[in-house]
Amino acid sequence: MNGADVIDTLAGLAPGSPLAAIRDRKPVTRDQAQASYRALFEPAETGDVTLQERFAVATFIAGLHAQDEAAAFYTAGLARTGPADALVGALSAEIANGRTTGPYGAYPKGPLTEEDVPGLLYTATNRAVLGPRLGAALEHVHMLVFHPRDATPPALQRLLDAGWSNAGIVTLSQLVAFLAFQIRAAAGLRVLAAMGTAP
Amino acid sequence: MTETVITHPENHEPTEFTLAMLDWLPWLEPPAEAALTERQRVSLVDNARSKSSYFRLLARDPDILEARTRTDKDIFYNTASGLPRAERELAAAATSRTNGCIYCASVHARHAITYSKRSDDIQRLLATGVTADLGERWNAIVAASVALAATPIAFGPEHVTRLRAAGLDDADIVDVINGAAFFNWANRLMLSLGEPAQTVGIASKT
Numbered sequence: 001m002n003g004a005d006v007i008d009t010l011a012g013l014a015p016g017s018p019l020a021a022i023r024d025r026k027p028v029t030r031d032q033a034q035a036s037y038r039a040l041f042e043p044a045e046t047g048d049v050t051l052q053e054r055f056a057v058a059t060f061i062a063g064l065h066a067q068d069e070a071a072a073f074y075t076a077g078l079a080r081t082g083p084a085d086a087l088v089g090a091l092s093a094e095i096a097n098g099r100t101t102g103p104y105g106a107y108p109k110g111p112l113t114e115e116d117v118p119g120l121l122y123t124a125t126n127r128a129v130l131g132p133r134l135g136a137a138l139e140h141v142h143m144l145v146f147h148p149r150d151a152t153p154p155a156l157q158r159l160l161d162a163g164w165s166n167a168g169i170v171t172l173s174q175l176v177a178f179l180a181f182q183i184r185a186a187a188g189l190r191v192l193a194a195m196g197t198a199p
Numbered sequence: 200m201t202e203t204v205i206t207h208p209e210n211h212e213p214t215e216f217t218l219a220m221l222d223w224l225p226w227l228e229p230p231a232e233a234a235l236t237e238r239q240r241v242s243l244v245d246n247a248r249s250k251s252s253y254f255r256l257l258a259r260d261p262d263i264l265e266a267r268t269r270t271d272k273d274i275f276y277n278t279a280s281g282l283p284r285a286e287r288e289l290a291a292a293a294t295s296r297t298n299g300c301i302y303c304a305s306v307h308a309r310h311a312i313t314y315s316k317r318s319d320d321i322q323r324l325l326a327t328g329v330t331a332d333l334g335e336r337w338n339a340i341v342a343a344s345v346a347l348a349a350t351p352i353a354f355g356p357e358h359v360t361r362l363r364a365a366g367l368d369d370a371d372i373v374d375v376i377n378g379a380a381f382f383n384w385a386n387r388l389m390l391s392l393g394e395p396a397q398t399v400g401i402a403s404k405t
Contacts, residue, residue, distance in 0.1 A: 028273035039262035066351040102350040110214025149299030151391035153204040167259040181384035188376035
């Protein structure tokens with residue numbers, strides 16, 4: 001993996017372009033966003049979450065966001081981990097099953113209940129291929145992508161029961177939360193870049 | 200060793216958006232303060248964060264915590280150029296309001312008031328939601344933040360046009376994008392690893 005800035009890559013910003021120059025004015029934001037990517041996808045130690053699990057989850061997340069550049073980028077990352085064809089196929093099927101629109105979800109009962117929005121409660125169907133860890137992870141990740149205000153302690157217990165450790169759950173949570181940022185930052189910059197310089 | 204979640208059946212979660220100082224209770228055991236490794240301590244960036252169960256829990260993966268924190272601080276505190284701090288905080292509060300993070304919204308609504316002095320507008324954002332009329336410049340920032348929070352992302356050229364018409368230049372708009380995008384990160388950690396709690400004996404402060 002080369003060291004190309006991933007947000008620039010996903011946003012389609014060439015070095016020296018007007019928006020790349022604006023990003024260059026805040027080198028800490030740029031460098032630390034890239035360091036965040038590396039911490040999750042080029043970790044010094046994989047700890048409790050394998051590289052293939054990281055890219056499989058990222059492929060699912062990018063697919064749910066329906067952002068072509070991010071989907072291609074993380075699918076290519078998954079391919080580098082040598083996944084079984086069945087896994088790649090299962091993830092495509094899960095993305096198709098999981099696509100919906102967010103944010104939705106429920107608030108603690110009270111004055112905000114009138115703002116509750118119902119939505120898809122996704123379950124992974126290809127569990128035989130995904131295995132218990134990845135199957136549980138995709139269900140949790142789907143909630144975090146589309147309806148994070150529905151999170152509860154039992155959701156984390158399901159991950160623990162499927163073999164995730166406390167540290168592994170922290171890494172998984174950071175991974176989906178970080179991608180929610182990275183994919184949005186890149187998508188926003190892509191829109192802005194396409195409009196050209198302000199009149 | 201089998202790990203289990205921590206539940207807080209005695210906690211009365213806040214049931215509305217509020218400016219009050221809230222506490223946060225973790226659902227997974229954070230490392231004890233005395234048990235933090237040197238790497239974990241460094242990853243907190245600020246020593247004072249070793250008192251926070253939220254940051255100690257995130258320190259279970261120190262590399263991503265440190266990069267997350269440094270990204271956060273630069274997006275919000277680096278005001279050498281770009282959007283005023285108050286409007287970065289507005290983007291954070293609006294994102295938290297639309298995603299439904301009562302804890303995050305409380306913190307960044309207070310910051311937005313501190314830097315803008317527009318307490319009535321921010322209180323309307325919390326009470327009414329992201330459709331509250333806050334004047335066109337703030338409405339444009341809130342609308343852009345809400346569109347960026349949607350999945351799939353709904354942010355489009357019309358949002359840029361509206362922000363430009365409201366007086367933001369492209370560096371300002373990049374700050375809106377980064378501030379709003381970052382809170383899609385922060386909200387998901389806060390919402391899914393623990394729950395907010397009303398504090399007792401700490402007066403509501405703005």
